Amino acid sequence: MLLYGCETPGSKEEVWNCGEMALAQPGIASAPVCKTGSQVIYAWALDAPKLVLPEGVAFKVGGKSSIQYVVLQVHYASVERFKDGSTDDSGVFLYYTEKPQPKAAGVLLLGTGGRINPNSVEYMETACTINENKVIHPFAFRTHTHALGKHQRSLTCVYSCDSCAVA
Template sequence: MASCLVVLTALLGLTCAIKIDRTPLLMPGVAPQKADTYMCYTMKLNSNMEQNLVGFLPNTSHVVHHMLLYGCPEPGSQERVWNCGGDMSGTSGDDNAQETSPVCQSDEKILYAWAHNAPSLELPEDVGFQVGGETNIQYLVLQVHYNDQVKDYHNKDGKKDHSGITLLHTMEELPRQAGVIVMLANGRIPAQRQEVVDIACPIVENTEIHPFAYRVHTHKLGKAVSGYVIQDGKWNLLGKRDPQTPQMFYPVADDKLVLSAGDIIAARCTMDNPHEHAVKMGSTMMDEMCNFYLMYWTEKPYAPVSQDSCVSLGPPYVYWDTFGLKDIPADSSKP
């Protein structure tokens, strides 16, 4: 991390005067050669010193479809830049970036996501993603998914991409640790039909989970995404959004909600497929995605929960009623 120390409290509107560093994590000048290339670039953290990530400032170009920031014990490759998703067949135009490998060797944690011109994100007061030191996150990995405009980087002028994120981080001790639960689905959307894609999982850990932000993600067929927590049979809204609007993290509908073991988290994506062919869930822009990200905090000494994902088989195999869920909100398919 950068050693230059600055105070950004007034600039960012943070309510507590903590000292914050800014460190850019940007692609080091790459030229993706084909659409739907996923490329990763890593940063080693200080293993002798824990820090807290408290904000994320995106810096993107027109060739970026979306970005994800991961925390890893070890990166998926020892290369400087590597292919790390999609069809795994793209090349970056960099002699050091021919390897295809996963994002992390194991235990990958999503810390931040960006798409659709989303603005910056600042975490609430006293909340941070704890990284480095003795934590399990020793590396940060930036994953960038490139769209079909990469042809602009094939010119002889040598144009390169430097998209990425400026990290806001502090050495200050913070009492609350941030985490992310990602809900996602597989399956397919039938031709010329509106379809719902449903996801649900029980919370299995005893730690109290305090959600504070959510983010939705689909591709072009998505019309609405909604998320709920079901407590004692009651559906409590976490958030709902039109996924064609900026895909930033928005405040949850009720910041007083506390999730605990036995609660059920549920998400629904409403898809409208006008094509004469079915569209499957997948990683390319021709595929679809149904994602609901829930960002939360836990009080120290409790760490973020290990239950960081919830996956559904999706249509035509699984729906909310398949899970035995009842009293489904009538407006769950509306943004």
């Protein structure tokens, strides 16, 4: 499941097909997750723990923020179990306050793409440099490799790679 913050949602419908990983499917009417201002604010996959923000940290939603709507995108490996009319109760709990919080939450989404041939080993890395005069305090990370990943690790460099920590 991915929770997006949108300036404008991709559709006015209550439920719509936004395509798996934003890819439209031929023959199925679809719309993007967000028409404008798309940002991931939460991601969850099977067996992952829930996200609890640190005290005093929140996503700014509504008002003068760029997030005017939240859209939940749910991915299913198979929809076979719904063909008989069965339903699903997947979702997330959101807690809100009208009291401004001292720190703003954000998601830094890094991705990589590539091909992994059958019966082979590949290594894929992703990284970025932030060239802004801002202080950030990372408090969580997650990896997502579908069924292909066997081992993941996080390498965190703070200020210089002389002080790298491997998680």
